[in-house]
Each structure stands twice: as structure tokens, then as C-alpha cells.
Amino acid sequence: MKAPIRVLLRGGAPPDLARSALGPFVVQACDSLDDAAAQCVANRFDALLLHAATAAELDSLERWSALPRLALDLAIVVLAPESTAGSLARLLRLGVQEVVPLRDAGPGRVALALRQGVERKRLDAAARRAYGTDLDTGLPNQAQLMEHMTHLLALREREPAPMALLALRVDGLAPVRQQLGHEAANVARRKIAVRLRAGLRASDVVASIGEDQFAVLLAWIDDPADGSRVATKLAASLQRPFDVAGREIEIAIGAGVARYPDDGRDAAALLQLATGQAAQDNPHRGARAGGRVERGGPAANDERPPRP
Numbered sequence: 001m002k003a004p005i006r007v008l009l010r011g012g013a014p015p016d017l018a019r020s021a022l023g024p025f026v027v028q029a030c031d032s033l034d035d036a037a038a039q040c041v042a043n044r045f046d047a048l049l050l051h052a053a054t055a056a057e058l059d060s061l062e063r064w065s066a067l068p069r070l071a072l073d074l075a076i077v078v079l080a081p082e083s084t085a086g087s088l089a090r091l092l093r094l095g096v097q098e099v100v101p102l103r104d105a106g107p108g109r110v111a112l113a114l115r116q117g118v119e120r121k122r123l124d125a126a127a128r129r130a131y132g133t134d135l136d137t138g139l140p141n142q143a144q145l146m147e148h149m150t151h152l153l154a155l156r157e158r159e160p161a162p163m164a165l166l167a168l169r170v171d172g173l174a175p176v177r178q179q180l181g182h183e184a185a186n187v188a189r190r191k192i193a194v195r196l197r198a199g200l201r202a203s204d205v206v207a208s209i210g211e212d213q214f215a216v217l218l219a220w221i222d223d224p225a226d227g228s229r230v231a232t233k234l235a236a237s238l239q240r241p242f243d244v245a246g247r248e249i250e251i252a253i254g255a256g257v258a259r260y261p262d263d264g265r266d267a268a269a270l271l272q273l274a275t276g277q278a279a280q281d282n283p284h285r286g287a288r289a290g291g292r293v294e295r296g297g298p299a300a301n302d303e304r305p306p307r308p
Contacts, residue, residue: 006047009051052078061080069158071094076097079105080100149271157265165274168196180244213275224259
């Protein structure tokens, strides 16, 4: 059986979608736009069906601050009275998938709009994942990081909260490429990614922004010093040797931190500042010199606890 399409309805009577061949649909109603925003945060929905019975309600919908944020993840369909070309363009720019005139809003037409909107969202998400993934590590790449940061910064302008972007420069992968080959260096990068991910919250984002660089987006921080503390912690976690192709690999890390809003409000500016600091930072090294590739002996692995 196909998984149901979960629809949150605001306004109007729930459409009879039970017999639609485009479903199954599960429709849940809410009382207001504020309630809709809260419900979408608390629960998982595939689509948001917004009923605007009058021109005034349509105008309120256009001014709803949560609409662009919700449109990032949900297929949004609006049922509205006859709208002008300008109103239609504004809704589409805000992320609405389709506007259905009320006179045409029978169950079949609504089911088609919802199904098409959900499928478009799924295709868009798959395309963004394919375009936005570093294939060697499976992490988001720089383009995906910048897109995510841009959306998050827009949200922070409406709902202020501090956040931080860390840049980590890895010294020591060049000898791995030279001695063991490019794929061995990619294995090391994947193991670095695993350790970074293990030291962060589920809401934080780790991205690959180059062959020897990673970025970490801390979606919120409680104190301006948190960014530097996390960068120090992550650098320390990478000082333990890696086991790559039976060899013990050691790396060194240069770190940079850019904070929102103190250091800027633009994604590109924050990334430039953090990577510039990382390039100038003296690398954090392990007990021995970074970048060594050692033969033989007991090889470390990612599950092994740090040496005393």
C-alpha cells in the first residue's frame, strides 16, 4: 500500500479526497495561520492546503511571514477567489506550488494539485541532493551549504538567533594522495567526516567545501564563544590517527569561525571570513607531526579510544 500524503488544511471544509485514485490522502485541519505554522513544526506533513475565501484573506496569506520557510519543505496549494496576475506572481515567488480558483476547487482538481505539488517537491529534493552532494564523502558540498545557509539566514532575520560557521583546513592529505593514491585520501576524508559528525548535534551541518576543507554550520549557539569551543573540540577529535589502507595517517587542522550576526549577515561573507581564518590558523597537531603516513605497527581506527 502506498504511503499516504499527509495534508494540513487551513480554512474551509475538508475536501472529500477519500475516493481519489491519486491518494491516499490524510487531511488534518487547523484553525489559523499561526496554528498552521506551529503544526508544521511539530508534525510531518507533505502538503499545506490554504483556503482563502476572500480577497482580504488572500492578502493576509501573501503577508504571512512563515510562508517562504514552509515552502522550502512542503507542497503548498492555495484555494482562492479569482486572483490578479500580480497576486499570482507574488504567491509563486513565495514558494506556492499552485493556486486553484475556488470555482474549480472540486475534489478531483484539489487532489490533482496536491499530488502534482508533492511529486514536484520530491523531484526537486532529489535533484538538490544529487547536485548538492560531494560524491567522495557523501556530505553536502559548498553549493548545498550556501543554499542552506541562505534559507537559514532569511529565517534568522525574522526569528533572530545567533549561529556560527566553522571552517576546518586539513593538512596532511597531500602525502596520502602521493603515497597511497586518490581513493585512499577519499577514505581518509570520509573518516574525518564521520568523526566530525559524531561530535555535533543532529541539527548541525557538516559540508565538504574542497579536497582539504570542511565546514560546520552550528544552526544556533547559546554563547558567542561556543563556535570557538566547538572548533577546538573538533580539531582535538581529529588528532587521533586514522587507519587507511593498513597505514596510520595523522593530520593537522587549521580552524576559523564566523558568527552571525556579529561577523556578518550574508552566507558568502561568513564563509569567506571563516575560510580566511582557517588558512591563517596555525594547525592543531597530534602528538607527532601532522601529515605522516606510517607503515606497519598497530593501526588506529575510528572506533579506537584516544591514546592516554
